[in-house]
Amino acid sequence: MTDADIETGHEELWKQVFGEGHPVLVKKQRRFIRWPNDPRCKLCYAPFAGFGGFMVRLTGLMPSDRNPHYCNKCDGFLQAFPGGAEVEMTVLILDIRGSVDLSGRISPKEYAKTVNKMREITSAVIAENKGFILEFQGDSVVAVFPPGFTGQDHAAKGISAARGILKQSLKIEGSEEALAIGVGVHTGPVYICTVTAAGGNMQGVSIFGQDVNFVARLAAHAKAREALISPSTYYHAEGALPEDDLVEIEMKGIESASRAVRLT
Numbered sequence: 001m002t003d004a005d006i007e008t009g010h011e012e013l014w015k016q017v018f019g020e021g022h023p024v025l026v027k028k029q030r031r032f033i034r035w036p037n038d039p040r041c042k043l044c045y046a047p048f049a050g051f052g053g054f055m056v057r058l059t060g061l062m063p064s065d066r067n068p069h070y071c072n073k074c075d076g077f078l079q080a081f082p083g084g085a086e087v088e089m090t091v092l093i094l095d096i097r098g099s100v101d102l103s104g105r106i107s108p109k110e111y112a113k114t115v116n117k118m119r120e121i122t123s124a125v126i127a128e129n130k131g132f133i134l135e136f137q138g139d140s141v142v143a144v145f146p147p148g149f150t151g152q153d154h155a156a157k158g159i160s161a162a163r164g165i166l167k168q169s170l171k172i173e174g175s176e177e178a179l180a181i182g183v184g185v186h187t188g189p190v191y192i193c194t195v196t197a198a199g200g201n202m203q204g205v206s207i208f209g210q211d212v213n214f215v216a217r218l219a220a221h222a223k224a225r226e227a228l229i230s231p232s233t234y235y236h237a238e239g240a241l242p243e244d245d246l247v248e249i250e251m252k253g254i255e256s257a258s259r260a261v262r263l264t
């Protein structure tokens with residue numbers, strides 16, 4: 001998903017952080033999530049703004065200079081323990097339908113504003129469902145719902161986030177035209193790890209594997225304002241597949257996963 005270097009190592013630690021929840025981190029998350037205000041550290045949820053932001057600064061916590069999505073302590077943690085582990089989790093990818101056409105129709109500035117607004121609105125829905133947003137990729141948003149962060153109901157949370165995203169009214173900048181986005185959600189084992197950008201500055205966390213390719217394809221197959229939920233996510237969250245909402249999807253190279261549940 002990225003050009004940065006993939007880190008391996010500290011496998012037990014990362015399995016615990018994303019798979020089960022690290023006791024120290026979970027304690028911090030539970031405390032900080034009750035403090036105002038967003039934005040927050042992506043790992044420990046320390047608030048960076050408002051009264052909460054003021055309070056955490058008194059304890060020496062602040063946004064990292066190099067890596068403003070993380071606090072200085074979590075950034076130090078990523079740097080001290082680079083690595084990753086394979087963890088079963090729910091992955092959500094959304095992107096803009098016909099983005100090449102759209103970027104030709106409106107100015108680059110309007111396009112950038114459209115994408116920024118889309119990220120802002122959808123990120124809030126993902127955060128409400130305890131998702132962890134990976135570094136933004138072009139005009140798409142990639143989020144994971146790891147059990148260590150989200151809980152054992154990560155598949156249900158992923159579906160809930162997809163439904164929440166479809167309810168948002170996203171507009172193309174400078175017009176009243178709706179922005180066409182498609183969403184894919186899938187549950188499976190992914191390799192989640194820290195990645196280092198060129199120059200040695202820690203960039204953040206990313207995911208890799210066949211299941212990541214699969215959810216990207218689901219997102220690409222979804223029509224405008226539609227979410228395609230993989231059978232594995234649906235089984236995990238709700239049980240039997242709803243026959244009326246099943247769609248067949250042709251996917252080269254992925255033989256077994258050719259059906260998905262359509263949400264509109």
Ligand SMILES: [Zn+2]
Pocket residue numbers: 041042043044045046070071072073074075
């Ligand atoms: Zn933090």
